[in-house]
Amino acid sequence: xxxxxxxxxxxxxxxxxxxxxSSVSRPVVARFVAGDDVAAATAATRDLARDGxxxxxxxxxxxxxxxxxxxxxxxxxxxxxxxxxxxxxAEGNEVSIKLSALGQGLxxxxxxxxxxxxxxxVGHAYSRGVDVTVDMEDHTRVEDxxxxxxxxxxxxxxxxxxxxxxxxRTEGDVRDLARPGSRVRLVKGAYNEPPEVAHPAKADVDKAxxxxxxxxxxxxxxxxxxxxxLRIVKLAEExxxxxxxxxxxxxxxxxxxxxxxxxxxxxxxxxxxxxxxxDWYGYFSRRLAExxxxxxxxxxxxxxx
Ligand code: FDA
Numbered sequence: 100x101x102x103x104x105x106x107x108x109x110x111x112x113x114x115x116x117x118x119x120x121s122s123v124s125r126p127v128v129a130r131f132v133a134g135d136d137v138a139a140a141t142a143a144t145r146d147l148a149r150d151g152x153x154x155x156x157x158x159x160x161x162x163x164x165x166x167x168x169x170x171x172x173x174x175x176x177x178x179x180x181x182x183x184x185x186x187x188x189a190e191g192n193e194v195s196i197k198l199s200a201l202g203q204g205l206x207x208x209x210x211x212x213x214x215x216x217x218x219x220x221v222g223h224a225y226s227r228g229v230d231v232t233v234d235m236e237d238h239t240r241v242e243d244x245x246x247x248x249x250x251x252x253x254x255x256x257x258x259x260x261x262x263x264x265x266x267x268r269t270e271g272d273v274r275d276l277a278r279p280g281s282r283v284r285l286v287k288g289a290y291n292e293p294p295e296v297a298h299p300a301k302a303d304v305d306k307a308x309x310x311x312x313x314x315x316x317x318x319x320x321x322x323x324x325x326x327x328x329l330r331i332v333k334l335a336e337e338x339x340x341x342x343x344x345x346x347x348x349x350x351x352x353x354x355x356x357x358x359x360x361x362x363x364x365x366x367x368x369x370x371x372x373x374x375x376x377x378d379w380y381g382y383f384s385r386r387l388a389e390x391x392x393x394x395x396x397x398x399x400x401x402x403x404x
Contacts, residue, residue, distance in 0.1 A: 106290070106384065109380075119380050126400070131352070131353060131354045131386050133353055133373050140375040141186055143373050145186075150361050152360060152361070153191050155192070155194060156192070157234070157372060157375070158196075160172060161236070163201075163205070164205075169201050172201055173219060175376075176220050179194065180224050189227050193232060194232075196217060196231060198214075198233065198240065198244055199236055201217055217247055218254070221255045225257075230257050232261065232284055233251070233260055256280055260284070262286070263289075264287050264311050265287055265292060265307070266292065268296070273285075273314045274318075277319070284323035284350060285311055285326075286326065305328065308331060312324065316339075319344040321346045322335075322345055325350035326351075327351055335349070349369050350370045352372050353373045
């Protein structure tokens with residue numbers, strides 16, 4: 100409830116200017132964002148690799164307002180992938196993309212053009228041995244995003260898809276995607292959604308997550324268990340110990356529960372979602388909304404600064 104309220108406030112232009120314009124934001128942002136550029140992203144990749152942790156790199160940016168910005172997104176990912184390959188960091192690592200950064204929201208042919216851009220991006224990444232997962236944004240984009248993933252998977256079957264347990268429709272989507280070879284990142288969902296489409300109670304989101312996880316593993320999919328919820332992590336470890344039909348890896352966000360990331364990496368495949376870039380506002384506000392303590396810390400920094 101508080102998180103939904105905060106996401107509403109974060110959409111206000113004045114709040115955005117206050118937060119992005121304040122010099123005290125930077126150190127707080129740095130907890131969640133690896134840095135401004137590809138060099139920072141590869142440095143974080145190398146650091147995490149020392150602990151046996153793989154990455155999925157996110158070039159920050161979403162909701163572009165013009166086609167040339169969407170083309171820039173593709174070019175930015177191309178640079179990133181080239182850099183990973185040049186530094187011997189391609190194998191086992193991944194990138195995450197948002198279709199709204201590829202122009203999905205730009206007019207009636209936005210979804211088709213975003214699919215074309217994603218196809219070029221994924222093709223290039225594949226050629227360098229880098230996997231791609233398509234992030235899931237708010238519920239209005241789910242149908243188009245799943246359609247894009249279906250198209251991408253026809254040529255690049257390892258393309259990953261994200262499903263959000265908070266959405267009521269996800270139960271059906273999970274059944275469709277719970278197949279051998281299908282890489283599915285399961286998350287709770289980070290967007291401000293109305294009760295018509297999403298479970299309002301956290302307990303129901305959590306229960307839906309566990310049901311979805313069982314469906315993925317029973318169906319033989321590769322489940323990417325993306326959560327910092329230690330009860331769910333424990334349950335997932337128990338399910339894996341029983342030798343399910345599918346396989347799994349754990350995923351967490353950069354800067355959140357690092358000791359647990361290190362512990363998991365000793366026993367399982369572990370991947371950290373590492374965002375980088377200067378367009379951090381949307382990502383950062385979702386991280387604040389997830390945890391009131393983050394907001395309190397940030398608010399204290401703003402006042403003290
Ligand atoms: P929950 O919110 O219940 O948190 C469990 C515990 O984890 C908290 O009690 C707290 O201790 C800790 N925690 C959680 N969030 C924290 C934070 N911001 N700061 C500090 N501690 C925190 N969402 C989406 O809609 N589309 C997507 O594509 C993705 N992609 C994605 C990739 C990966 C790798 C992860 C881990 C998450 C996402 N998400 C996402 C975000 C996801 O939907 C969700 O909002 C967050 O993971 C928080 O939910 P938890 O599952 O961690 O549980």
